[in-house]
Amino acid sequence: SFYYMFMGFRATLPWKSCISSSLVDVATExxxxxxxxxxxxxxxxxxxKTCTLKTVFCENFEFSLADxxxxxNGTANIPISDVTKRIASSExxxxxxxxxxxxxxxxxxxxxxxxxxxxxxxxxxxxxxIIALTLVRGMQSYGxxxxxxxxxxxxxxxxxxxxxxxxxxxKEGITGFYMKADWDRLFSDFDVWTNACTQIFYSLxxxxxxxxxxxxxxxxxxxxxxxxxxxxxxxxxxxxxxxxVVFGTLGTLAVNNGVPIEDVITQGAGxxxxxxxxxxAQMEVAPLFNFLFFLMMCLLAMSSIVGTWEPTVAAVLDExxxxxxxxxxxxxxxxxxxxxxxxxxxxxxxxxxxxxxxDHTANAIVYxxxxxxxxxxxxxxxxxxxxxxxxxxxxxxxxxRWFWKICWVFITPVMIFVILVIxxxxxxxxxxxxxxxxxxxxxxxxxxxxxxxxxxxxxxxxTFWKNWRDKREGSFLAAKPLWSPTEEWGPRADRxxxxxxxxxxxxxxxxxxxxxxxxxx
Numbered sequence: 089s090f091y092y093m094f095m096g097f098r099a100t101l102p103w104k105s106c107i108s109s110s111l112v113d114v115a116t117e118x119x120x121x122x123x124x125x126x127x128x129x130x131x132x133x134x135x136x137k138t139c140t141l142k143t144v145f146c147e148n149f150e151f152s153l154a155d156x157x158x159x160x161n162g163t164a165n166i167p168i169s170d171v172t173k174r175i176a177s178s179e180x181x182x183x184x185x186x187x188x189x190x191x192x193x194x195x196x197x198x199x200x201x202x203x204x205x206x207x208x209x210x211x212x213x214x215x216x217x218i219i220a221l222t223l224v225r226g227m228q229s230y231g232x233x234x235x236x237x238x239x240x241x242x243x244x245x246x247x248x249x250x251x252x253x254x255x256x257x258x259k260e261g262i263t264g265f266y267m268k269a270d271w272d273r274l275f276s277d278f279d280v281w282t283n284a285c286t287q288i289f290y291s292l293x294x295x296x297x298x299x300x301x302x303x304x305x306x307x308x309x310x311x312x313x314x315x316x317x318x319x320x321x322x323x324x325x326x327x328x329x330x331x332x333v334v335f336g337t338l339g340t341l342a343v344n345n346g347v348p349i350e351d352v353i354t355q356g357a358g359x360x361x362x363x364x365x366x367x368x369a370q371m372e373v374a375p376l377f378n379f380l381f382f383l384m385m386c387l388l389a390m391s392s393i394v395g396t397w398e399p400t401v402a403a404v405l406d407e408x409x410x411x412x413x414x415x416x417x418x419x420x421x422x423x424x425x426x427x428x429x430x431x432x433x434x435x436x437x438x439x440x441x442x443x444x445x446x447d448h449t450a451n452a453i454v455y456x457x458x459x460x461x462x463x464x465x466x467x468x469x470x471x472x473x474x475x476x477x478x479x480x481x482x483x484x485x486x487x488x489r490w491f492w493k494i495c496w497v498f499i500t501p502v503m504i505f506v507i508l509v510i511x512x513x514x515x516x517x518x519x520x521x522x523x524x525x526x527x528x529x530x531x532x533x534x535x536x537x538x539x540x541x542x543x544x545x546x547x548x549x550x551t552f553w554k555n556w557r558d559k560r561e562g563s564f565l566a567a568k569p570l571w572s573p574t575e576e577w578g579p580r581a582d583r584x585x586x587x588x589x590x591x592x593x594x595x596x597x598x599x600x601x602x603x604x605x606x607x608x609x
Contacts, residue, residue, distance in 0.1 A: 090214055091186060091212035093378070112184060178362045200437065248337070444533050459541075
């Protein structure tokens with residue numbers, strides 16, 4: 089995002105035209121942009137980085153010109169847009185200018201990584217420097233800046249919605265595709281469920297510790313139940329709202345390129361760095377909208393990383409308290425390690441590593457979600473957990489208490505388990521475009537996905553062995569001591585009543601306490 093934001097600081101965006109100074113030397117003969125084609129005469133089409141007579145264009149593929157919009161291959165008329173695969177100028181910029189890719193699978197593969205792209209590496213370093221500075225100053229330093237980071241994306245999306253709705257094809261992208269659901273895919277394509285699961289986990293930030301850390305800044309009796317509903321509904325409604333902008337934009341691109349919308353639909357990096365830049369290039373005052381869009385992307389990405397990175401480092405500091413006096417150094421060191429981990433993505437073939445990290449870390453989050461819900465609902469006990477909520481004086485209506493109980497004990501863990509099993513047993517080999525990764529890369533994918541889970545299993549086994557070595561009670565499935573909270577587990581010092589926390593201590597069979605009745609809470 090930083091790269092695109094910096095490259096957009098010019099009068100004309102460099103990916104607007106195939107013959108711009110940034111693209112003319114790297115673009116292929118099939119590079120196409122509506123801007124270039126509109127400059128051609130009626131008897132010409134843009135091809136091979138110039139306006140070419142349609143007659144010459146058809147003859148180059150051993151066809152003849154049928155009419156002004158199609159070529160004749162001897163048996164049927166073929167639209168000029170379908171004679172050869174057109175490659176959008178924004179796609180050429182992303183692949184051949186920024187990533188310096190030449191031929192996926194042939195030249196760019198796991199055996200040939202190419203030369204480091206120093207501009208991209210510099211942007212990566214800048215990102216982690218800003219993240220490190222934010223972490224050193226602390227999450228609470230956000231202050232009122234958090235309001236800007238939160239509300240700014242809605243402003244940008246609204247501007248894009250208003251500007252895009254005036255473009256041809258925007259309405260068709262919404263009514264003809266976005267609002268036209270393919271319900272059969274819910275039963276025929278299981279990837280829909282897997283993608284939905286990982287998407288909602290990523291967007292909500294669950295199972296990575298972010299919420300636990302951020303909630304620690306709240307008061308003890310903060311109404312977290314209300315916040316849960318607001319965050320969940322806000323997240324889903326935002327996704328629906330953003331969908332109008334996304335599919336409307338794709339509809340516009342389909343009309344401009346003369347192809348069905350199915351041929352321009354993409355996701356992930358392709359949507360962010362190919363489809364959106366192409367749409368932005370067609371707007372009035374394009375450099376301004378480019379800056380606003382990628383500034384939004386930078387703010388969203390870095391705020392998400394900060395929220396995820398903070399609990400990661402906090403866990404280390406909690407495990408090794410003597411490191412707390414070196415908190416700033418720990419933050420900077422961890423960010424430097426993360427920077428080194430991203431260097432591999434700054435090569436022409438780095439997109440392969442990026443895809444592995446992007447896809448399989450998402451699966452790892454789903455594994456942890458299952459473990460967390462199982463531990464809280466089945467081992468610690470859903471009733472104990474709700475009693476802790478009562479101790480915070482958080483009002484939860486009885487019907488919602490039963491709703492949460494059913495979800496936590498049955499619906500959520502069963503759904504996650506089924507998705508994990510089916511996803512694991514029906515998994516396809518990782519690939520990028522038509523290039524299937526070699527066996528070593530497939531093994532690396534499993535390592536990325538399962539290594540975090542292996543750490544949890546290893547620590548559990550190590551704790552069990554340590555108890556057995558010290559001749560302490562160590563039954564692995566017993567309520568004590570491996571599956572019970574420690575004596576330090578309890579409410580914070582700012583709890584409103586002295587007896588709050590009795591639920592935690594009563595988990596031990598040998599502790600006699602008086603639990604505060606709910607009527608007193």
